[in-house]
Amino acid sequence: MSSVLEVRITDAKMLTPVIRELTFVNPSGRLPGFSAGSHVQVHLPLGERNLRNAYSLTSDPADLHHYRIAVRLQDDSRGGSRFLHQQVQVGDSLRISPPANLFALHSAARQHILIAGGIGITPFLAYITALEQRNADFELHYAYRKGLTDAYTDELQQRLGTCLHGYDRSAGETLDLAAVLSARPLGSHVYVCGPERLLMGVKEQAKALGWPEGRVHWEAFSGAEPGLPFSLELARSRRRIQVSAEQSLLEALESAGVEIPNLCRGGVCGQCATRHLKGDIEHRDHVLSAAEQAEFLMPCVSRACGSSVLLDL
Ligand code: FES
DSSP states (O other): OOOOEEEEEEEEEEEETTEEEEEEEBTTBOOOOOOTTEEEEEEEEETTEEEEEEEEOOSOTTOTTOEEEEEEOOTTOOSHHHHHHHTOOTTOEEEEOOOEESSOOOTTOSEEEEEEEGGGGHHHHHHHHHHHHHTOOEEEEEEEOTTTTOTTHHHHHHHHGGGEEEEEGGGTOOOOHHHHHSSOOTTEEEEEEEOHHHHHHHHHHHHHTTOOGGGEEEEEOOOOOOOOOEEEEETTTTEEEEEOTTSOHHHHHHHTTOOOOOSSSSSSSOTTOEEEEESOEEOOOSSOOHHHHTTEEOTTTOEESSSEEEEOO
């Protein structure tokens, strides 16, 4: 299990009514190195619940004096984004897990096509810095709602000029994925981050146009969502643990002192796969096939359909 780092907030500002940017430093020295596309898990002390949410690092990977993240206030927040918007102030300390990268740039790509929806812009801020430093061929397609989710648009316009293609959804502007993905040079890679609908659209369009799977990269913003409470039985240790409506199965295990390897906490990395033995499951993950789901679940996002589930732990 990775170590935890205590950092101090040095800057906090609202970029839009729903997006807050936080900058933090390590008071005892430099921060660990990271590559473009990395995220950190931020530990969120919410009373008895200790949530951890993953946020992309938006700062320059070459500058380890500070890290920066941007947090979208979620309408259906379980408390994490609200805590980072309303409770955390400059000077406060936060605990984070060291950076991990599940959405890395492919250095051999001939052309990089970046597609962002709303807060999905965040991993691309570090990408752009890295791509500029390499003098790489890239373009950014950014769909947002003006006055709500249009963080960084002015800065990106100045920085990227014609390499930025903006689509203001509130003005009815649409991102034509077929046009964006057509007639690209061999060796192009496409990267997409944003809401599920955008991810699915890019994946389907790329498939229809014959893009090889290995050249289509995506990062989902899925995280644990609330549901009905249920109880968890652990077959090997013979323990019973309650999972509350606001808690993920992984968080309930952690609160009970049962540590499970994890990276994304959003059902995409596969690290937390755990065998289930009894009980119907609502899976909610993005990695397991139907055959694999019959045996495993992802405790970071999956929940029981009924009143209990038995795990091989
Ligand atoms: S932590 Fe990544 S799938 Fe659960």
